[in-house]
Amino acid sequence: MAEAIPTKPEETVRQQVIKDLMRLGWKETQLRWRPEWQVPDTPHDLTKRERGQKYAVCGSADLVAFADDSGEWYALQVIFEFKAPDIAHGKSQLMRYLSNEPMAKMGFWTNGSQTLAVYKRHQSEWVFVENAGLPHPTDDLTQPPDVPPTWKTMRQPSEAELSGALKRIVATVVVSDPHVVRREDQLRELLHILLVKLESDAIASRSANRDNPVDFRIYGDALTKVAITASKVRESYKEYFHKQRTRIFNAADREELFLSDDTLFAVAAELSPFRILGDDVDLLAKAFQIFRTSAxxxxxxxxLTPLRVVRxxxxxxxxxxxxxxxxxxxxxxxxxxxxxxxxxxxxxxxxxxxxxxxxxxxxxxxxxxxxxxxxxxxxxxxxxxxxxxxxxxxxxxxxxxxxxxxxxxxxxxxxxxxxxxxxxxxxxxxxxxxxxxxxxxxxxxxxxxxxxxxxxxxxxxxxxxxxxxxxxxxxxxxxxxxxxxxxxxxxxxxxxxxxxxxxxxxxxxxxxxxxxxxxxxxxxxxxxxxxxxxxxxxxxxxxxxxxxxxxxxxxxxxxxxxxxxx
Incomplete structure (x- = not known):
């Protein structure tokens, strides 16, 4: 009789975590561990991956969880690691993977007894929580900054980051909105939020004091941020609608946003760290092309004509x-x-x-x-x-x-x-x-x-x-x-x-x-x-x-x- 091959300790931990995640409500189709997820090595490799080309990797994650069933990189939600022998090595590995995966919201390390949750703040700061529990699929994993973002502190995203954020919004956020269910209406509503972000960027970029907080951001604390942020986005859209009504909007457009508060907050959380209207229009054009492709x-x-052809x-x-x-x-x-x-x-x-x-x-x-x-x-x-x-x-x-x-x-x-x-x-x-x-x-x-x-x-x-x-x-x-x-x-x-x-x-x-x-x-x-x-x-x-x-x-x-x- 053949001798059984012993299971590696990290594999035992991984299988237990998978069972626990499914008990918390994660679907098996949202989890991937075989084959392990390949993390790109550089920002250039991120772009290669987006285009379906071969790319270099810096490592493979033991387990990943997605915001939906697509298994696409832009829906990546949580990266799990079990290999590192101690919490310090686990932290280092997660930070590297999270830095190279712009859409991942959280990293989670455990060796079966210790745990560590790692969150990315909007200004590339890190939040570490030891002895953290496993995330639920409905958890809000956003970690807004302690200080409101300004034009100076917002950063210009890479092409892959902006592409991922917009694809994630279109594919996983807006589609689940309980109030607006028709695809055409969802895209129109999302466009209107994007216009609010664009106006906020335009005002901030021309301000005499670029240290002032930008309008399009997360407001409130952990308990109130969804309601207050959604209210601010609605208010800003109404002002923009009346300001640009004759120049941009159609007769069928209205001054209200009909998406739910949760959806408005999620869109604001995805876009608020970035300067979409940057020093030139390349990123803005890329953003609109991604959005337009969805329609x-x-x-x-x-x-759509890619920018590498347009120029x-x-x-x-x-x-x-x-x-x-x-x-x-x-x-x-x-x-x-x-x-x-x-x-x-x-x-x-x-x-x-x-x-x-x-x-x-x-x-x-x-x-x-x-x-x-x-x-x-x-x-x-x-x-x-x-x-x-x-x-x-x-x-x-x-x-x-x-x-x-x-x-x-x-x-x-x-x-x-x-x-x-x-x-x-x-x-x-x-x-x-x-x-x-x-x-x-x-x-x-x-x-x-x-x-x-x-x-x-x-x-x-x-x-x-x-x-x-x-x-x-x-x-x-x-x-x-x-x-x-x-x-x-x-x-x-x-x-x-x-x-x-x-x-x-x-x-x-x-x-x-x-x-x-x-x-x-x-x-x-x-x-x-x-x-x-x-x-x-x-x-x-x-x-x-x-x-x-x-x-x-x-x-x-x-x-x-x-x-x-x-």
Whole structure:
């Protein structure tokens, strides 16, 4: 008979802790110990993990507990350690793991007789509690600072920290709210809290005394903090709503927040340590992209443009304060915000030149999107950057025939789409439109809006139209928005320019748009959103084409005759 392998002491402790945690209400699906949780070694490794890449580890935790059943890193709640032989070594190990896991709220060490709980305070301070009991799944593990945070003491989060905080809020906090249960309503409510945080950051960053406590923070003591913090967030939102009602909010929006006090407190606890509106807009744009992704359905063909694509794309367009710029599919505003940032950096770097930047943005920077969340996010970002968001418009940029009846603001701001040569008031159009083979504009809509590109796609005659991929219809709308000599920067699938199915496209481009450059976008750049191979194409508007469409100019696919060699 084989001799039984003795169980290691730490394994006995681990199994006992697992049993005790489940008795306290933790579900088995919230606990992980096999395989052990791999803790990233550096902040760079955190980013690699978020992107699904291989990363270096500094160690493996004996047991971890999650806030939900997802098992995702952003839902990590508690890290447990049992290996260290004494409490001093246990403390050191937990502090290292907690430092490298930004979303973990607590560390817990025990050797079966001694225990130690370790909490992270908001200013990276530590709280140690010896002889602590095991945490319950409903425990509030936040450890707010003893002194209210100021602009100086708040810190700029890493990309991974901010990404984790927002994903955690969307995936584990708001979804369990007992008052707001519809996903769309939850996201709208969460956006409104984010606007309160953004306004608090904006006020604090411009304050003459940056040692004053910021408005968006945790209030009260251990017994009152949930109720008082929630009340303060509600009050701040109401003030912001009335201040920005005409510039940011929609007619259906209200001055109340409908989420529960517990949810409002949890969101405040996650975001209050950080400067979201930092020294530049990179983190803010990243935050809104993460948030916006939660509201998207991939079937809609809407994929956010990662910042690692936005920045070089805008640089390639060489936008200056002499340009008038529009993104007709602005999403959460990444292109227009980056254009503002780059013009500010190159031409108006000093605070005393801010007036010139604001005036340029108010007069010459436009964004359009049919999604109210995207428009609201873009407006909020631009307001925080002090441009006023005057020209961020809600509407369908493609179906211009609907503008007079449904989107009067578009007609007022962009001009009458029935004019001979279209709208023609911009020098730069830069955009990443929705795309996808199944996402098309109906032939009837193309005809009603006067698009010519759908007649070329039909390859029959000047009066024939065909259902056409929306990305290609956006390409013509970009052409119509530009004056001659203006330039288009647009992200489109590579297949449009290399597939035989689109052999008609060069004939439509001829005389209208000339290709001036192309940036290759690796598929990995969009790995968080989609896997389509795309490029950033730069065109110049070289003229107008008024001649009738000639279908005979487009070569027909040759087919072999029967009985003859191919």
């Amino acid at each position: 998207l359905k991939s079937g809609e063909g809407q994929y 070089p794309a805008v640089m390639a367009m060489e936008i200056t304060s002499a340009d008038k710029v529009i993104d007709p599919a602005c999403g959460s505003g990444a292109f227009v915000v980056e254009a503002l940032r780059q013009v500010a950096s190159r031409e108006f770097p000093n605070e005393n030149e801010a007036y010139h930047l604001v005036k340029w943005a108010n007069d010459n920077l436009y964004g359009v999107d049919k999604d109210d969340i995207g428009v609201k996010l873009t407006k909020a970002t631009m307001v925080a950057m002090r441009d006023g968001s005057t020209h961020v418009l809600l509407g369908d940029a493609i179906r211009t025939n609907l503008w007079p009846a449904k989107y009067q603001k578009l007609s007022q701001e962009l001009g009458a789409p029935t004019e001979k040569f279209g709208l023609e008031q911009f020098t730069v159009v830069i955009t990443n439109p929705p795309f996808g083979e199944s996402l098309k504009v109906k032939a009837a809509d193309c005809r009603a809006a006067g698009y010519t590109i759908s007649t070329y796609a039909a390859m029959k005659g000047p009066n024939d139209h065909v259902d056409l991929e929306i990305g290609l219809v956006y390409l013509e709308q970009c052409y119509r928005l530009l004056g001659v000599g203006g330039r288009v920067g647009i992200i489109l699938p590579e297949t449009y320019f290399f597939s035989y199915s689109y052999r008609w496209l060069p004939y439509w481009l001829n005389g209208r748009l000339a290709l001036r450059g192309m940036l290759n976008i690796p598929m990995e750049a969009f790995e968080e959103f989609c896997r389509a191979k795309t490029n950033f194409y730069i065109f110049e508007k070289v003229g107008h084409v008024e001649t009738d469409f000639d279908s005979t100019a487009i070569p027909k696919k040759k087919t072999a005759k029967r009985g003859t060699a191919k």
